[in-house]
Amino acid sequence: MDWWWCWDTTSPYASWASSELNDSDLESRFRSGDVRALARAISMVERRDPSVRVLEESLRAQRRAPGVVGFTGAPGTGKSTLVDGVVALLRKKSSSVAVLATDPNSPFTGGAILGDRIRMQRHALDPKVFIRSMGARGHLGGLSLATREAIRLLGAFGFDEVILETVGVGQSELEVAAVAGTTVVVLTPNLGDGVQMIKAGILEIADIFVVNKADLDGHVRVMTELRSMLSLAPRGQIWKPPILATIAAKQEGIEELWAAVLAHRDHLESSGRARELAEQRLKDETGEVAAEIARNRVRRALDEEPALAERLLDEGTPYNTAEEILDRGRQI
Amino acid sequence: MDWWWCWDTTSPYASWASSELNDSDLESRFRSGDVRALARAISMVERRDPSVRVLEESLRAQRRAPGVVGFTGAPGTGKSTLVDGVVALLRKKSSSVAVLATDPNSPFTGGAILGDRIRMQRHALDPKVFIRSMGARGHLGGLSLATREAIRLLGAFGFDEVILETVGVGQSELEVAAVAGTTVVVLTPNLGDGVQMIKAGILEIADIFVVNKADLDGHVRVMTELRSMLSLAPRGQIWKPPILATIAAKQEGIEELWAAVLAHRDHLESSGRARELAEQRLKDETGEVAAEIARNRVRRALDEEPALAERLLDEGTPYNTAEEILDRGRQI
Numbered sequence: 001m002d003w004w005w006c007w008d009t010t011s012p013y014a015s016w017a018s019s020e021l022n023d024s025d026l027e028s029r030f031r032s033g034d035v036r037a038l039a040r041a042i043s044m045v046e047r048r049d050p051s052v053r054v055l056e057e058s059l060r061a062q063r064r065a066p067g068v069v070g071f072t073g074a075p076g077t078g079k080s081t082l083v084d085g086v087v088a089l090l091r092k093k094s095s096s097v098a099v100l101a102t103d104p105n106s107p108f109t110g111g112a113i114l115g116d117r118i119r120m121q122r123h124a125l126d127p128k129v130f131i132r133s134m135g136a137r138g139h140l141g142g143l144s145l146a147t148r149e150a151i152r153l154l155g156a157f158g159f160d161e162v163i164l165e166t167v168g169v170g171q172s173e174l175e176v177a178a179v180a181g182t183t184v185v186v187l188t189p190n191l192g193d194g195v196q197m198i199k200a201g202i203l204e205i206a207d208i209f210v211v212n213k214a215d216l217d218g219h220v221r222v223m224t225e226l227r228s229m230l231s232l233a234p235r236g237q238i239w240k241p242p243i244l245a246t247i248a249a250k251q252e253g254i255e256e257l258w259a260a261v262l263a264h265r266d267h268l269e270s271s272g273r274a275r276e277l278a279e280q281r282l283k284d285e286t287g288e289v290a291a292e293i294a295r296n297r298v299r300r301a302l303d304e305e306p307a308l309a310e311r312l313l314d315e316g317t318p319y320n321t322a323e324e325i326l327d328r329g330r331q332i
Numbered sequence: 333m334d335w336w337w338c339w340d341t342t343s344p345y346a347s348w349a350s351s352e353l354n355d356s357d358l359e360s361r362f363r364s365g366d367v368r369a370l371a372r373a374i375s376m377v378e379r380r381d382p383s384v385r386v387l388e389e390s391l392r393a394q395r396r397a398p399g400v401v402g403f404t405g406a407p408g409t410g411k412s413t414l415v416d417g418v419v420a421l422l423r424k425k426s427s428s429v430a431v432l433a434t435d436p437n438s439p440f441t442g443g444a445i446l447g448d449r450i451r452m453q454r455h456a457l458d459p460k461v462f463i464r465s466m467g468a469r470g471h472l473g474g475l476s477l478a479t480r481e482a483i484r485l486l487g488a489f490g491f492d493e494v495i496l497e498t499v500g501v502g503q504s505e506l507e508v509a510a511v512a513g514t515t516v517v518v519l520t521p522n523l524g525d526g527v528q529m530i531k532a533g534i535l536e537i538a539d540i541f542v543v544n545k546a547d548l549d550g551h552v553r554v555m556t557e558l559r560s561m562l563s564l565a566p567r568g569q570i571w572k573p574p575i576l577a578t579i580a581a582k583q584e585g586i587e588e589l590w591a592a593v594l595a596h597r598d599h600l601e602s603s604g605r606a607r608e609l610a611e612q613r614l615k616d617e618t619g620e621v622a623a624e625i626a627r628n629r630v631r632r633a634l635d636e637e638p639a640l641a642e643r644l645l646d647e648g649t650p651y652n653t654a655e656e657i658l659d660r661g662r663q664i
Contacts, residue, residue, distance in 0.1 A: 053651055063648070279645055286644060287630040290654035291623035297658075298619040312618060313611055316395070316484075319385055322622035326629075329661025 027055050030157065035130065038157050045149040046134055048292070056149070059156040065278075066098075066155045069261055070164040070180030072205075077186045078212045081248040082257075083165050087123060089254050095160040096128035100150060102143055102166055102176060130159065144175040145288050148281075151179070177205035178281070181274070182264045184208045184257070187226070189218035203229065206241050207264050210257060214245035239267050294326055301325045359387050362489065367462065370489050377481040378466055380474070380624070388481070391488040397610075398430075398487045401593055402496040402512030404537075409518045410544045413580040414589075415497050419455060421586050427492040428460035432482060434475055434498055434508060462491065476507040477620050480613075483511070509537035510613070513606070514596045516540045516589070519558070521550035535561065538573050540592050546577035546585070571599050626658055633657045 029037035044052035069086075071079050083099060090097045123129040134146055147164065154162050164176050177183045185206035209226055211219050226243050242260050246253030268274035298321075302309045312321045361369035376384035401418075403411050415431060422429045455461040466478055479496065486494050496508050509515045517538035541558055543551050558575050574592050578585030600606040630653075634641045644653045 050651075056651075057649075060648070282644060282648065282650060283631075283634055283641070286634070286650040286654050286657075287627040289650050290626035290630045290658055293654060293658055294622035294626035295619040298622045299615075302615055302618065309615070312614060316392070316614060317389075318614060318618040318621050319382075319388075322618050322625060323662075325618075326622055326625055326658065327662035330659035 027058055030055065030059070033158070035127065038130065038153065039132070041153050042132060042134070042150050045146050045153065048146070052149070056152060056156075059153075062156055063152060064155050064158075066151065066159050067161045067261075067265065068151055068164065068179065068181045069161065070166070070176040070183045071186060072166045072176055072183060073186030073212075077188045078248045079165055079186050082186060082210065082212055082246060082254075083163055084123075085246075085248050085251050085254040086163065086258060087129060088251070089258055090161055091123075091126065091128065096158065097161045097163060098130040098154045098159045099132070099163045099165060100147060100154075101131070101133045102147060102164060130154070144179055145285070145292060147175075147179050148285055174205065178284070181268060181277075182207045182261050184210055184261070186210045186212050187222060188213045189216040189222050207239065208257070208260050209241055209243040210246050210253075211243065212246050212248050214253070215247050215250075219245060238271060239264065294322075298322060298325050359390055362387065362391070365490070367459065370462065370485065371464070373485050374464060374466070374482050377478050377485065380478070384481070388484060388488075391485075394488055395484060396487050396490075398483065398491050399493045399593075399597060400483060400496065400511065400513045401493065402498070402508040402515045403518060404498045404508055404515060405518030405544075409520045410580045411497055411518050414518060414542065414544055414578060414586075415495055417578075417580050417583050417586040418495065418590060419461060420583070421590055422493055423455075423458065423460065428490065429493045429495060430462040430486045430491045431464070431495045431497060432479060432486075433463070433465045434479060434496060462486070474624070476511055477617070477624060479507075479511050480617055506537065510616070513600065513609075514539045514593050516542055516593070518542045518544050519554060520545045521548040521554050539571065539596050540589070541573055541575040542578050542585075542589060543575065544578050544580050547579050547582075551577060570603060571596065626654075630654060630657050 026037050026040060030041060041052055041055055071083055073079050080101075087097050087099065123131065132150075134143065134150065151162050164180055166176050183205050185203075185208070187209065189211065211222050211226070213219070223243050223245065230241060230243075244253060244257055244260060246257060248254070265274075268277065302312065308321065308325075312318065358369050358372060362373060373384055373387055403415055405411050412433075419429050419431065455463065464482075466475065466482065483494050496512055498508050515537050517535075517540070519541065521543065543554050543558070545551070555575050555577065562573060562575075576585060576589055576592060578589060580586070597606075600609065634644065640653065640657075644650065
């Protein structure tokens with residue numbers, strides 16, 4: 001299966017050929033640090049192509065868990081600029097960093113790749129920075145499954161830090177918090193943001209609050225309000241989320257923000273919470289993976305067995321039909 | 333199992349006893365039109381208690397599909413007042429109507445029953461009106477499964493119309509649109525609502541737009557903007573979502589709104605889309621039911637088989653573990 005090597009790599013067809021890597025090729029290029037192999041593997045993850053798991057399995061020995069920080073907040077709060085600032089800081093510290101911008105899209109339209117990644121172009125030529133949008137195709141929860149797999153691949157590739165940036169509104173924040181080690185919630189002096197977040201249950205998921213655009217009027221008021229809301233939090237909470245002010249556009253407050261991320265990470269490790277979280281999340285992920293497999297088995301059975309589909313439509317019994325399909329176990 | 337009949341129904345214990353109905357009792361009371369039996373069955377659905385399916389199965393013959401209309405929109409748009417107006421109109425037309433207020437809550441906190449159902453109290457003594465909040469416990473997508481089952485129960489109980497009202501923000505709108513026959517998106521002259529909706533992919537799910545609070549400044553502008561956004565919609569769309577103005581607090585525009593709902597329903601029927609939708613949704617529901625069963629099987633296996641759980645945590649292989657559990661099929 002070494003047909004690819006028949007091509008002269010200086011020929012104009014070489015780049016086309018390299019996008020058609022076969023699996024063993026994918027692995028060797030991934031191991032050699034070819035970023036296109038990484039990008040291709042993440043595309044496979046994103047479209048839920050199970051063949052990527054051959055690669056994952058063979059990379060298992062060299063997996064290292066990267067630090068994972070999620071940034072979430074309403075559109076217009078300056079999340080992308082803030083993330084851009086954090087990337088610049090990490091590069092000064094010689095850490096390699098991957099940014100996954102997760103875009104839940106509308107499940108009804110499919111949705112497109114983001115335009116605002118353009119802002120990140122100043123890192124475009126830096127091989128230690130990898131920036132990528134990920135969409136959620138198909139079902140609810142698909143985004144967090146794909147994100148978890150992509151993080152494992154990024155760790156195996158050698159990235160030290162992974163930053164998750166949410167783009168949409170709504171459920172995506174919660175999905176990101178369920179994957180990140182530390183979740184940063186970004187607000188602005190515009191109080192409306194805060195109200196929306198409270199309604200969406202965002203307050204509970206914050207490990208760190210950032211009030212960005214702190215040069216605008218009202219930022220003191222927002223910080224005070226936040227502080228008083230947090231004082232109502234349930235007692236017994238060991239980690240008290242700090243509230244930081246930043247002006248991302250001027251790169252102000254970024255160092256303090258990263259220091260807070262590291263402090264939170266230390267807290268998770270020293271309290272034993274990091275291990276607990278990792279275990280719980282691996283179990284949850286296993287459940288979601290099983291859910292995905294089950295959906296696929298149902299889809300296939302209904303497609304391939306007209307009699308089964310007809311009975312479902314006649315009798316209107318989704319529970320019986322689902323059980324019948326799953327009870328068969330593996331179909332050879 | 334007729335122990336319940338030992339109680340004297342005039343005794344003060346009777347109402348306690350009736351909340352402890354056994355299954356055969358539940359069915360006979362449900363059939364006799366006891367609203368408490370309906371409420372109990374919906375509670376079982378909500379907490380994903382599989383024993384409710386015995387009842388569903390035995391009611392299958394008398395199932396009638398009620399009309400299902402979803403109302404969605406940002407908090408503060410006046411959805412509840414609008415729904416209240418529609419309920420009043422339907423009662424004038426002698427239709428019975430159930431309102432399910434779906435509250436996705438925060439999956440991190442559990443969340444509480446809504447206070448604003450109080451607004452609905454003017455219908456509290458009307459047996460042809462049933463109002464109920466439903467929360468989403470557990471996983472993403474759980475709310476739409478519970479909603480679909482509840483709608484079947486409401487149909488079997490004899491309700492003509494079911495109104496779904498979303499309470500949260502974000503994903504819940506999409507879940508409601510996936511269940512309702514007709515989705516009404518409620519906006520106000522506050523343009524911010526509109527921008528949020530476009531970002532959340534709400535525009536695509538609307539069958540009818542309502543600009544409520546049409547006595548406020550700016551409503552003409554919002555309607556014009558909406559109209560121009562809709563003119564960009566993909567060609568070939570047969571149904572053109574109408575844009576209506578209402579002042580729900582004064583009961584203005586409600587009749588026109590209901591006429592639009594009926595026109596949309598006619599369109600679905602006459603175009604054959606109603607049948608297509610029903611079939612596709614039954615298949616999707618079967619997939620989601622299978623996903624729920626699969627999650628439960630994984631949870632049980634990891635709880636009951638320490639060796640399996642330990643291997644998962646050691647090796648970090650959720651995909652292998654999920655497959656192994658599902659491949660077993662039914663465990664006796």
